[in-house]
Amino acid sequence: MRKNVIILCLFVFIMFSFVLIKDNHFFYPPDYFPKPVYNFEQPPLDSNKIELGRILFYDPILSKDNTISCASCHSPFNAFAHTDHDLSHGIFDSIGNRNAPALFNLAWQKTFMWDGAINHLDMQALAPISHPSEMGSNINEVIKKLNESKAYKELFLNAFQDSTISTSKILKALSQFQLTLVSSNTKYDKVKMGKETFTEQEKNGYQLYKNNCASCHSEPFFSNYNFENNGLPIDPALNDMGRYVITENENDKRKFKVPSLRNLSFTYPYMHDGRFMTLQEVINHYTSGIEYSETLSLQFNKSIELSSNEKVDLISFLLTLNDKDFVFNKKHQFKKISDQAKE
Amino acid sequence: MKLYVLFGMLFMTFQTHSQNAVKITFMPKFESENLTLNKVYYFKNDTLNISNFKCYISNLTYYKNDSIVHSSIKKAHLIDATDSSSFIILENEFFKFDKIRFNIGVDSLTNVSGIFEGDLDPANGMYWTWQSGYINFKIEGSSSLCPARKNKFYWHIGGYSPSFNTLRQVSLKTNGKVSIQLDKLFEEIDISEEYQVMSPSDGAVQIADKLPSLFKSNQ
Numbered sequence: 001m002r003k004n005v006i007i008l009c010l011f012v013f014i015m016f017s018f019v020l021i022k023d024n025h026f027f028y029p030p031d032y033f034p035k036p037v038y039n040f041e042q043p044p045l046d047s048n049k050i051e052l053g054r055i056l057f058y059d060p061i062l063s064k065d066n067t068i069s070c071a072s073c074h075s076p077f078n079a080f081a082h083t084d085h086d087l088s089h090g091i092f093d094s095i096g097n098r099n100a101p102a103l104f105n106l107a108w109q110k111t112f113m114w115d116g117a118i119n120h121l122d123m124q125a126l127a128p129i130s131h132p133s134e135m136g137s138n139i140n141e142v143i144k145k146l147n148e149s150k151a152y153k154e155l156f157l158n159a160f161q162d163s164t165i166s167t168s169k170i171l172k173a174l175s176q177f178q179l180t181l182v183s184s185n186t187k188y189d190k191v192k193m194g195k196e197t198f199t200e201q202e203k204n205g206y207q208l209y210k211n212n213c214a215s216c217h218s219e220p221f222f223s224n225y226n227f228e229n230n231g232l233p234i235d236p237a238l239n240d241m242g243r244y245v246i247t248e249n250e251n252d253k254r255k256f257k258v259p260s261l262r263n264l265s266f267t268y269p270y271m272h273d274g275r276f277m278t279l280q281e282v283i284n285h286y287t288s289g290i291e292y293s294e295t296l297s298l299q300f301n302k303s304i305e306l307s308s309n310e311k312v313d314l315i316s317f318l319l320t321l322n323d324k325d326f327v328f329n330k331k332h333q334f335k336k337i338s339d340q341a342k343e
Numbered sequence: 344m345k346l347y348v349l350f351g352m353l354f355m356t357f358q359t360h361s362q363n364a365v366k367i368t369f370m371p372k373f374e375s376e377n378l379t380l381n382k383v384y385y386f387k388n389d390t391l392n393i394s395n396f397k398c399y400i401s402n403l404t405y406y407k408n409d410s411i412v413h414s415s416i417k418k419a420h421l422i423d424a425t426d427s428s429s430f431i432i433l434e435n436e437f438f439k440f441d442k443i444r445f446n447i448g449v450d451s452l453t454n455v456s457g458i459f460e461g462d463l464d465p466a467n468g469m470y471w472t473w474q475s476g477y478i479n480f481k482i483e484g485s486s487s488l489c490p491a492r493k494n495k496f497y498w499h500i501g502g503y504s505p506s507f508n509t510l511r512q513v514s515l516k517t518n519g520k521v522s523i524q525l526d527k528l529f530e531e532i533d534i535s536e537e538y539q540v541m542s543p544s545d546g547a548v549q550i551a552d553k554l555p556s557l558f559k560s561n562q
Contacts, residue, residue, distance in 0.1 A: 039457075119475040122457035126465055130472035139466050167466045168458045246474055248544070249506065 205317025
């Protein structure tokens with residue numbers, strides 16, 4: 001009798017673990033990541049929706065003249081940022097006014113864009129699609145073009161059991177793909193999980209990071225995803241007031257969303273306007289370039305002092321935040337809608 | 344035979360229900376007549392026309408003797424001057440009421456909850472793509488008093504954050520016929536000063552304050 005109970009328990013346990021494995025198939029952050037902000041329930045992640053989102057992400061059909069895709073500015077090999085330009089480029093050779101941010105660990109972010117203009121991942125794609133110097137289109141035009149493609153109709157049918165192409169289906173598919181962009185396999189993560197150890201230099205760098213950077217670039221995302229003024233002098237050509245543009249609150253002047261330090265070797269240039277090309281320049285800004293203004297983040301009341309050796313140590317730690325597995329993950333890369341099916 | 348009677352009775356109950364199902368009509372009006380888009384109106388010392396009018400009605404609740412008798416299942420309803428069927432909100436049941444309460448616009452929870460279909464689809468042109476948020480009330484046209492290019496005015500009233508909250512509640516004694524008196528807006532707003540409001544701002548909040556007075560019961 002007791003044997004039977006044990007066998008039954010084992011059976012239930014095995015079945016249950018299968019269910020768990022299935023649920024975590026597309027999204028498996030480490031256990032020291034907090035609970036995501038994004039609500040995964042409606043609809044749950046699903047391979048067809050993710051694949052549709054991936055194809056849309058790489059398809060310039062989203063832009064007015066079919067030249068610019070999401071990936072034009074968010075390249076997988078740059079952790080979904082862009083390294084060629086300081087400011088993002090769009091259709092008709094137009095140049096935007098901010099540096100395209102990297103895309104990963106989006107499920108934990110409440111706001112998007114450098115100024116937090118967007119309040120939900122699902123709504124994010126509408127902004128570049130409609131922006132005159134990004135994709136210059138609008139969602140109705142996109143729906144119309146997708147509806148003319150047999151191949152897309154089929155993909156939508158597979159993903160949503162309904163071939164009617166709508167705003168919500170397009171946006172949900174794009175969200176689902178982007179939610180799978182999880183960066184959690186850096187050396188830092190491996191150390192955290194006890195699989196690797198830091199070198200002495202990295203250990204020193206980690207301590208320096210904790211003392212000087214961690215209050216804004218906090219673990220495990222290496223950002224608190226808040227808005228801060230990090231003392232950058234204003235570029236008079238852009239005169240960008242950051243978060244203030246959205247809230248019109250004086251206290252938000254010159255504040256920008258703190259970017260993650262993960263994958264930093266892949267995401268240069270740095271800052272909202274891409275003004276720094278190297279990490280060295282960034283660190284020099286923090287040690288000797290901070291400009292005081294009313295809204296400067298309080299952390300800078302105490303100046304950051306680092307010897308040249310300490311700067312080297314700090315950078316050696318920061319390099320442990322590069323996630324090659326993420327950047328070169330084939331599942332995130334370019335996928336084209338099959339030419340055959342396109343007709 | 345019994346079956347027929349049963350079906351007959353069912354049919355009759357269904358019929359009476361659909362006949363008496365509660366409906367509210369929100370009729371956009373200019374002075375005493377129903378709104379006609381692009382028609383020239385002579386109003387006070389102004390010559391004006393309205394080329395576009397849309398607004399959201401949400402959280403519609405029905406009252407009888409000051410207690411709630413029904414809450415509309417539809418989260419938000421879009422009224423669009425180009426589509427007269429959008430003026431009617433139909434409830435699928437019958438009940439008696441003497442008062443309704445509703446919001447002009449989309450509440451903040453809906454504003455931060457991602458994508459929706461139907462009336463809340465951003466493809467309806469009532470969503471700001473560059474800064475998340477619904478436009479609660481939109482009216483465009485031209486007015487001889489408006490100093491802008493081609494005398495065009497744009498009032499896109501939206502914003503859900505506490506600092507620029509433009510959602511407004513209306514409580515109205517009515518039997519179901521409501522008019523939206525758009526002429527009142529031109530009485531209340533100095534169009535020579537305030538002719539371009541297209542983001543959450545102090546200007547939008549000030550216009551939002553005037554919106555509840557546009558809604559009148561037509562007994």
